[in-house]
Amino acid sequence: MRAKVHEPIDFGHALRDALVTGVLTLLVLGPVTNLVLDGYAITAELLRGPLIVNGIGLALVVALGRFVVAVGVQTPAGRDLLTRFGQKGAHGVTVETAADNDWHRVLRPLVIGGALSLLLLVLSRFGLMDVQRAAALVLIVLFVVLGQGLGSLRRRGQSSPWRILVPLLFVAGLVLPLLFNAWGLFPKTWIGNLILALIYVLLGLGLNIVVGLAGLLDLGFVAFYAVGAYFLALGAQYFGIGFWTALLCAPILAACCGAVLGFPVLRMHGDYLAIVTLGFGEIIRLILNNWLEVTGGPNGAPAPGPSLFGLEFGRVARGEGNTPFHEFFGLEYSADYKFLFIYLVLFVVVAAMIRFITRLRAMPMGRAWEALREDEIACRSLGINHVVVKLTAFMMGAMTGGIAGVFFATYQGFVNPTSFNFFESVLILAIVVLGGMGSTLGVIIAALVLTLLPEVLRDFADYRVLLFGALMVLMMIWRPRGLIRPKRPAFAPKGA
Amino acid sequence: MDWHILGQQIINGLTLGSIYGLIAIGYTMVYGIIGMINFAHGDVYMVSAYLMAITLAVIHFFGIDSVFFALLLTLAVTMALTGLYGWSIERVAYRPLRGSTRLAPLISAIGISLLLQNYVQISQGARVQGIPTLIEGTIRFGSGEDFVQIKYVQVLILVASLACMAGLSWLIGGTNLGRQCRAVQQDRKMAAILGVNTDRIISLVFVIGAVMAAVAGVLVTLNYGSFDFYVGFVTGIKAFTAAVLGGIGSLPGAMLGGLILGLLESLFSGFVNTDYKDVFSFAVLVGVLIFKPSGLLGRPEVEKV
Numbered sequence: 001m002r003a004k005v006h007e008p009i010d011f012g013h014a015l016r017d018a019l020v021t022g023v024l025t026l027l028v029l030g031p032v033t034n035l036v037l038d039g040y041a042i043t044a045e046l047l048r049g050p051l052i053v054n055g056i057g058l059a060l061v062v063a064l065g066r067f068v069v070a071v072g073v074q075t076p077a078g079r080d081l082l083t084r085f086g087q088k089g090a091h092g093v094t095v096e097t098a099a100d101n102d103w104h105r106v107l108r109p110l111v112i113g114g115a116l117s118l119l120l121l122v123l124s125r126f127g128l129m130d131v132q133r134a135a136a137l138v139l140i141v142l143f144v145v146l147g148q149g150l151g152s153l154r155r156r157g158q159s160s161p162w163r164i165l166v167p168l169l170f171v172a173g174l175v176l177p178l179l180f181n182a183w184g185l186f187p188k189t190w191i192g193n194l195i196l197a198l199i200y201v202l203l204g205l206g207l208n209i210v211v212g213l214a215g216l217l218d219l220g221f222v223a224f225y226a227v228g229a230y231f232l233a234l235g236a237q238y239f240g241i242g243f244w245t246a247l248l249c250a251p252i253l254a255a256c257c258g259a260v261l262g263f264p265v266l267r268m269h270g271d272y273l274a275i276v277t278l279g280f281g282e283i284i285r286l287i288l289n290n291w292l293e294v295t296g297g298p299n300g301a302p303a304p305g306p307s308l309f310g311l312e313f314g315r316v317a318r319g320e321g322n323t324p325f326h327e328f329f330g331l332e333y334s335a336d337y338k339f340l341f342i343y344l345v346l347f348v349v350v351a352a353m354i355r356f357i358t359r360l361r362a363m364p365m366g367r368a369w370e371a372l373r374e375d376e377i378a379c380r381s382l383g384i385n386h387v388v389v390k391l392t393a394f395m396m397g398a399m400t401g402g403i404a405g406v407f408f409a410t411y412q413g414f415v416n417p418t419s420f421n422f423f424e425s426v427l428i429l430a431i432v433v434l435g436g437m438g439s440t441l442g443v444i445i446a447a448l449v450l451t452l453l454p455e456v457l458r459d460f461a462d463y464r465v466l467l468f469g470a471l472m473v474l475m476m477i478w479r480p481r482g483l484i485r486p487k488r489p490a491f492a493p494k495g496a
Numbered sequence: 497m498d499w500h501i502l503g504q505q506i507i508n509g510l511t512l513g514s515i516y517g518l519i520a521i522g523y524t525m526v527y528g529i530i531g532m533i534n535f536a537h538g539d540v541y542m543v544s545a546y547l548m549a550i551t552l553a554v555i556h557f558f559g560i561d562s563v564f565f566a567l568l569l570t571l572a573v574t575m576a577l578t579g580l581y582g583w584s585i586e587r588v589a590y591r592p593l594r595g596s597t598r599l600a601p602l603i604s605a606i607g608i609s610l611l612l613q614n615y616v617q618i619s620q621g622a623r624v625q626g627i628p629t630l631i632e633g634t635i636r637f638g639s640g641e642d643f644v645q646i647k648y649v650q651v652l653i654l655v656a657s658l659a660c661m662a663g664l665s666w667l668i669g670g671t672n673l674g675r676q677c678r679a680v681q682q683d684r685k686m687a688a689i690l691g692v693n694t695d696r697i698i699s700l701v702f703v704i705g706a707v708m709a710a711v712a713g714v715l716v717t718l719n720y721g722s723f724d725f726y727v728g729f730v731t732g733i734k735a736f737t738a739a740v741l742g743g744i745g746s747l748p749g750a751m752l753g754g755l756i757l758g759l760l761e762s763l764f765s766g767f768v769n770t771d772y773k774d775v776f777s778f779a780v781l782v783g784v785l786i787f788k789p790s791g792l793l794g795r796p797e798v799e800k801v
Contacts (some may be wrong), residue, residue: 024584027577031547031551031577032619033619036619039626040552042557053618215597275535275736276782279778286774286775287775428605471607472603473607474590474606496715
């Protein structure tokens with residue numbers, strides 16, 4: 001047994017540390033925050049609020065925090081804490097075990113999700129919560145559980161509960177919005193919010209292939225999103241194409257753009273890709289903004305709505321001989337139908353995409369992506385063509401972005417360049433980083449949270465970007481692999 | 497062809513180019529020493545423009561009227577504070593990530609870039625800021641309608657950036673500190689074994705980059721007089737282009753790349769189209785990456801296991 005030695009706490013050292021940190025913080029933040037430029041003059045706002053923009057206040061807080069930490073780590077409890085949290089998580093890839101597909105494991109999210117939905121409904125029943133918000137949350141929970149189901153692979157010859165549950169959840173996801181809407185629980189605003197959230201899920205999934213799986217930093221992902229959106233808008237304007245044609249062609253076009261952009265750059269050191277894509281995103285935006293004759297410039301261009309077997313969703317039919325949807329079915333006109341329809345199509349597409357990506361990850365191509373991310377030199381020495389593999393990931397991501405763009409354009413009914421600025425790229429990157437790079441479920445949750453939270457917390461809209469920036473840095477220091485640790489689908493050889 | 501327009505664009509291009517060169521130094525040195533693109537560097541430049549205006553306003557408030565003295569003081573204070581920014585960013589956002597995944601520092605840098613932009617926007621407002629013209633006067637060549645002029649500020653920019661470049665070359669090439677820098681750049685592990693404090697050298701490189709960006713920020717603000725919280729973004733991309741063009745990792749390359757890019761951009765906007773000058777600069781970047789990824793003065797990259 002080793003005797004525990006209690007060294008005396010060195011307060012002087014802690015005080016000096018705190019002082020130095022405080023002074024440095026003051027020097028860095030003070031001039032920018034407490035001296036506000038006003039033309040050629042300056043106003044000194046020494047007692048400025050809120051605290052986040054008061055350098056003097058922040059310096060005091062930081063100094064105090066530093067002092068507490070410096071003293072805290074010298075106490076035995078603090079030292080314990082330090083050793084416990086000082087250990088970094090293991091790097092590399094975690095492989096799924098058979099137990100991950102157990103009934104017990106699978107039912108856990110389902111039970112939690114179900115209980116949460118029930119709780120929400122009960123809360124709204126007693127008037128503790130907005131009924132419409134509760135209904136939307138039920139749909140979100142359902143989607144997350146479905147995403148979990150679609151994102152897990154069954155081993156050969158093994159029965160998994162997801163086999164029954166996924167179709168059930170899928171049908172529920174299609175029927176419930178219709179029912180909710182009929183009951184008046186799912187109004188247009190919430191349909192719109194959920195459509196946007198699902199579009200970001202799609203974008204997150206696309207970027208996750210590029211950043212999370214293949215390990216290529218793409219800072220201009222929004223360019224492919226713009227390609228999809230403008231393909232629908234301009235295609236309808238000049239060539240008369242509709243929503244469905246665009247949905248099929250836009251991904252191909254976006255993937256081609258990805259190939260053209262990616263091919264020259266992917267041959268080189270990976271970091272160049274980041275800055276080239278960053279520039280490419282800006283270029284696309286600049287061209288959309290400046291090429292007035294074709295794109296309509298900053299005023300944007302209109303985009304057509306979807307149609308169901310030729311039935312349009314407008315109040316009156318645009319095309320000759322067309323019947324609007326509501327007249328055909330003898331319903332009263334409501335703008336909700338169009339959005340509900342977009343939501344349902346989007347729901348199906350996102351679900352298919354999750355399944356597609358999950359399958360892809362188990363295929364040689366997907367395995368090559370992740371292998372390349374972990375060690376490029378080893379992969380090349382094993383005969384993997386790194387340019388082709390990276391290019392497939394890049395194109396696959398671009399394709400997903402293109403699909404999302406088509407949905408965005410048809411939902412908005414209108415596109416303009418401001419929707420595709422650098423901040424959008426950053427938002428999508430934040431979704432991938434926070435969700436855990438490579439984890440499908442994490443990306444779904446992060447996309448839903450990051451897009452729906454601002455709807456709830458309007459007061460903090462100014463600080464949103466600030467928060468994203470801080471979160472990115474903190475996540476990289478604390479958990480570079482994201483909150484949810486991605487798991488590699490297991491591979492079992494035949495007869496094993 | 498109008499020769500006076502060509503001459504004017506060359507003068508403007510050289511001025512612009514030396515600014516790009518100064519900012520490119522930050523990219524190229526950081527890349528050379530830790531192999532990472534410091535995305536936040538453009539925003540450090542942006543912050544330096546704000547710090548410059550704030551310092552100038554404070555000096556003005558204390559009633560110092562001598563332009564020479566005010567400028568000297570502003571330059572010194574801005575360089576010191578921006579250098580501190582460089583140091584703190586490295587300390588907070590990059591040092592904890594040594595030995596982490598390859599993407600981690602890049603994403604962290606994006607985070608810092610967002611933080612700086614948004615923080616300045618929140619604390620100083622989103623509007624365009626400005627300072628009055630402090631240095632007036634021009635030198636004119638030619639007469640009548642056809643003349644070429646160079647502003648005194650432009651002369652100052654050229655002289656100051658040349659002086660910075662010379663100073664930096666001496667620091668890297670002729671001092672003990674510079675020798676340590678070069679050692680760390682060549683082989684960080686070996687340098688550490690031989691007793692070089694690598695952490696301190698890496699910090700120093702960040703500080704040098706930030707100080708050069710501060711010089712650029714002061715000079716640009718003197719010349720154009722206006723700036724906002726978003727200027728760092730496009731300027732950053734262009735300075736990076738300059739660094740790649742000159743050969744990333746090479747110090748004279750950064751300056752050369754900056755001058756060439758400035759000239760090209762200036763000629764393009766003078767003779768072809770102003771709206772697409774950013775598109776053109778970017779096309780230059782892609783072109784260089786495709787045809788000569790090692791740049792003009794850089795050494796081809798060798799990947800080591």
